[in-house]
Amino acid sequence: MRAFLSIVIAICLAALTGCANPPKVDERFVAALNAPYRLDSGDTLRIMVFDQPTLSNTYTVDNAGNISMPLIGDVTARGLTPQDLQSSLTSKLSAGFLRNPSVSVQVDAYRPFFILGEVGNPGQFPYVAGLTARNAIAIGGGFTARANQTMVEISRNYNGTLVQARVPLDHPIRPGDTVQVLERWF
CATH class of the missing domain: 3.30.1950.10 (wza like domain)
Structure with missing residues (x-):
């Protein structure tokens, strides 16, 4: 019983602090951020x-x-x-x-970016240079009451492949990215 209770407490603490070990970012995702800008539909x-x-x-x-x-x-x-x-x-x-x-x-x-999930006004918005996930959330109407306010999930096209990563709020956004504001657990 004591072991079960300590596991439940550890899970709850990890959920409240955002995870002791944040997810590893896919190398392709980082490469897509550092790669020269590539044209696509909507530009x-x-x-x-x-x-x-x-x-x-x-x-x-x-x-x-x-x-x-x-x-x-x-x-x-x-x-x-x-x-x-x-x-x-x-x-x-x-x-x-x-x-x-x-x-x-x-x-x-530039082609627009998209923001989904726990924001006041999800949708498609015009891209502006220097955009971060935090700025994108502000453009999308801010966090809802249920939003995870520590990280977001970004989907990005890299060489014809969709790559995704969970990143902090100050991470740069590129044209065509989809920003998903996740729901928090507690």
Whole structure:
């Protein structure tokens, strides 16, 4: 009986303190945070082609991961860095359309992030640079009364694979992340 009671007390204390051993963060999750920014559906790009006002415009990466430009049609953008896309566009435009094109690609607006779980207003929100989980929770209406206020679970796409990790509130958020505010036990 005494052993059973001590186990129950240990479990309760671990739940109240948030766990003696926090979960180990997947290495792919950390790699995704440190990797260069990769374009995906929902990103809006400002593409400038020097001396070509009909090609210079704002383009949105569609659900298939492409942008559609005059002269060259659909161009794959998903998974590329802005610099990679710039090189791809330069190559396609120089293949019979323009001599020595000078192309610039900048992210005009990042794809949104999502927040779910124990927040006042879950949903989709525009990404802003420097966003942390704590800021995302504030944007989502703050914690509910049942929320775990020590850590969140973040889901992130990395090289076509969904990786998840439980992280502290000051962890950076990237465009396209899903932040899940968990329910606390007590």
